Amino acid sequence: MSEQQSDPVDDKAHIRDELDLSKAEWQRAEPEGETLEDAVEYAFVPHTDGVTYVAMRQSSQPDGVILVFTPAEWDAFVAGVKDGEFDEPW
Numbered sequence: 001m002s003e004q005q006s007d008p009v010d011d012k013a014h015i016r017d018e019l020d021l022s023k024a025e026w027q028r029a030e031p032e033g034e035t036l037e038d039a040v041e042y043a044f045v046p047h048t049d050g051v052t053y054v055a056m057r058q059s060s061q062p063d064g065v066i067l068v069f070t071p072a073e074w075d076a077f078v079a080g081v082k083d084g085e086f087d088e089p090w
Contacts, residue, residue: 012053012068019045021055021066028059 024043038060
């Protein structure tokens with residue numbers, strides 16, 4: 001008998017619709033000196049709850065899926081990047 005997977009939980013659903021992304025200043029995450037055809041973009045977006053969230057999207061699909069991170073989640077992600085957690089294996 002196979003295990004049924006539940007649908008993913010959107011723990012930021014209550015925040016996502018309230019964030020004003022129209023004024024977001026999107027920054028491309030690219031290696032210095034390079035311009036990629038498709039890159040990850042991120043923006044720091046303040047919310048009326050006093051927290052600045054981080055939004056992330058794919059540059060080729062600016063109206064597509066936007067991920068939202070809390071400051072603690074973003075800090076953990078950045079620490080993982082710096083630690084090589086997401087490096088491709090050689």
